[in-house]
Amino acid sequence: MHNSQSASATPADLGSAVAASSAQVENSANEQVSTFARVRETVGAYVALTKPRVIELLLVTTFPSMILAQGGMPDLWLVLMTMIGGTLAAGASGVMNCYVDRDIDKVMNRTKRRPLATGQISPRNALIFGWVLTVVSLAWFLVFINWQSAVLTAGAMAIYIVGYTIILKRRTAQNIVWGGLAGCMPVFIGWSAVTGDLSWGAVMLFLVIFFWTPPHYWPLSMKFKRDYANAGVPMLPVVAADKRVAVEMILYTLAMIAASLGVYVFEHEKMTIVYPIVALVLGAWFLFSCVQMYRKAAAGEKKIGEMKVFHASITYLTLLFIAVAVDVFLPF
Incomplete structure (x- = not known):
């Protein structure tokens, strides 16, 4: 069968x-x-x-600050631990920002593809993710770095999430000025990780980023001013003429250049004359780009090159902090 x-x-x-x-x-x-x-x-x-591109910019300022604080190459394990902790903390802040701003992100062309705006991730899951990153990042600094850096990290996150995102962003045209304090904190965090305290050199680096933030972010706000207007966010370019914004950018840039030279004044024993020369040249170049934008705005031109200035600001900050890091190792 x-x-x-x-x-x-x-x-x-x-x-x-x-x-x-x-x-x-x-x-x-x-x-x-x-x-x-x-x-x-x-x-x-x-x-x-977590806004990875923002994290990259924050880390660009952290490592050179650690090098200057040390006056040479700091312990590489400390650098790695600080970078990981900084990434976690910055990522937590980015997640919380997306959670709070999920309503306005839906109506802005620049942000409407963010995962919370599209519904790809639920608000509940995003909030849990943000809190987990927050707790882990602060614990990381306490365990692997020191309590000073942990406190500064907590302060930076509070400024960005509560100060900027919740309180200032939708209420005042000066939102990015004071909210930008959070972006300055990586300098303090990196410095304190190395020394356990702060110095006037760290303060000058802090002020460089503080004065840099408005002329960095306002050109982007100019490009997307209609988006911000539709979302009810009073960024300065939304409530003021381009000419006035350009004037304020020039003033902040002048203060930024002064702060960049102040770094050398307080840390000249660790640095060479090369750094202030580079800082002055970079500052003059960025100032010129702001002045060009002002001239176009004053002439009533529609295309004033705001995105050119925006990208120039990123180049400026990156090269300046590279100069901070490299100058320490120069043999003269």
């Missing part, structure tokens, strides 16, 4: 069985690929909530 049944199997039956088996394998493989794609997409969405 068994042999009879085996003999009755035709080549067509065998082909169908092979085809069915292949289809099952293919479906299983597709399901695995689909699951992997969904996981990757979800992880990417959570990462996007």
